[in-house]
Amino acid sequence: MQRNKTIIGLGLLPLLISSCITTLNPLVTSDNIVKYDAVIGKWQTPHYNITIERFYGSNLEKSFRESPGSKLTAAEVVQKMPADQRKIFLNTYLARFNKNGILHLMGLKFASINGEVYAQLEGGGFALRVPGDDISPSDTSDNVVLDIFPNSEPAYTIAKVNLDKNALQLRFVNTTFVETLLNKGAIAIKYEEDDLFDTKVITASSEELEKFLSKYGKDDRLYSSENTILLQRKLQY
Numbered sequence: 001m002q003r004n005k006t007i008i009g010l011g012l013l014p015l016l017i018s019s020c021i022t023t024l025n026p027l028v029t030s031d032n033i034v035k036y037d038a039v040i041g042k043w044q045t046p047h048y049n050i051t052i053e054r055f056y057g058s059n060l061e062k063s064f065r066e067s068p069g070s071k072l073t074a075a076e077v078v079q080k081m082p083a084d085q086r087k088i089f090l091n092t093y094l095a096r097f098n099k100n101g102i103l104h105l106m107g108l109k110f111a112s113i114n115g116e117v118y119a120q121l122e123g124g125g126f127a128l129r130v131p132g133d134d135i136s137p138s139d140t141s142d143n144v145v146l147d148i149f150p151n152s153e154p155a156y157t158i159a160k161v162n163l164d165k166n167a168l169q170l171r172f173v174n175t176t177f178v179e180t181l182l183n184k185g186a187i188a189i190k191y192e193e194d195d196l197f198d199t200k201v202i203t204a205s206s207e208e209l210e211k212f213l214s215k216y217g218k219d220d221r222l223y224s225s226e227n228t229i230l231l232q233r234k235l236q237y
Contacts, residue, residue, distance in 0.1 A: 021173040022155045023202040027209045028109040028120045030084035035091050036110040036117065038163055043231035048097045050231060052108065055092040060105065095121075110161065114214045117161040119170060122154065155201070158213075160223060166235065172227040178202075187212065 043050045055061050057074070078086055093108035107122040159170040179200055181187045189212055190203045204212070216222050 021175050021178050021200075021202060022157055023204070023209060024155060025202075025204065025206050025209065026109075026120060026122070026156050027118060027158050027206060027213070028088070028111045029206050029210075030087045032111040032113060032210060033088055033091050034110050034112045034117065036093070036161075039093065039108070039110075039168060042234040043168060044234050045229065045231060048099065049234070050095055050097045052093055052095050055094045055107065056090055058094050060094060111210075113210055114217060116213070116217050117163075118213060118217070119159045119161050121157045121159065158209075159229075160217065166233040168231040168233070170229045170231070171223040172229070174222055174224040174227055176224070177221050187216075 037054075039052050040054065041052060043052065056078070062074075072080075078089065081089060088109070091109065093110075095106045095108050097104055109120045109122070111118050111120065157172065159172045162169040162171065178187075182189070182191060182200060189208060190205075191200045192203050202209070
């Protein structure tokens with residue numbers, strides 16, 4: 001089956017890595033999500049400075065929550081959420097970096113599976129044109145660019161996490177290895193063809209994704225150096 005919808009969530013990753021496997025269902029659920037505050041802070045690569053923060057309490061989250069006439073506090077908004085939704089919301093992170101005056105944003109969630117930690121990157125559906133590398137609730141439509149695609153759907157990308165004190169390694173899934181397994185019929189995982197990006201899109205359920213990583217997550221063939229990002233923490237002096 002071939003896809004006829006634009007997939008959002010791919011827009012930013014080509015700025016960071018050459019290729020990646022995309023899933024239409026999230027890996028992270030309320031059952032496997034974990035708090036991972038160790039990633040909070042400022043990081044750098046040879047080309048980008050990246051800031052990671054909690055989404056809850058960020059300027060972006062406040063700009064979504066604060067509307068004219070709203071009388072609910074942040075705590076009250078969270079308290080009204082169903083328990084599973086609240087758990088995911090409170091353990092969502094925001095990654096942002098500036099390129100050519102465009103502030104790029106990605107959501108980050110972390111799952112613990114079979115003793116390993118995996119990052120789920122999502123978003124890329126919007127970028128904010130601002131002079132600095134932050135936004136505030138007072139930003140207006142004049143400096144907000146929304147990449148909204150009609151007939152579109154969200155997508156997710158998965159990376160294995162290795163965190164040392166001042167080094168964060170994201171090992172994205174090796175497209176070639178997964179496609180080889182799929183073409184051989186070696187793995188029973190659902191996928192569709194995406195003509196727009198000339199790749200396979202994984203359509204397996206969240207449970208199936210977790211089972212796949214439980215089996216193959218410790219296999220180094222699942223990753224490649226070309227699809228690995230190394231972030232160094234920016235130390236304050």
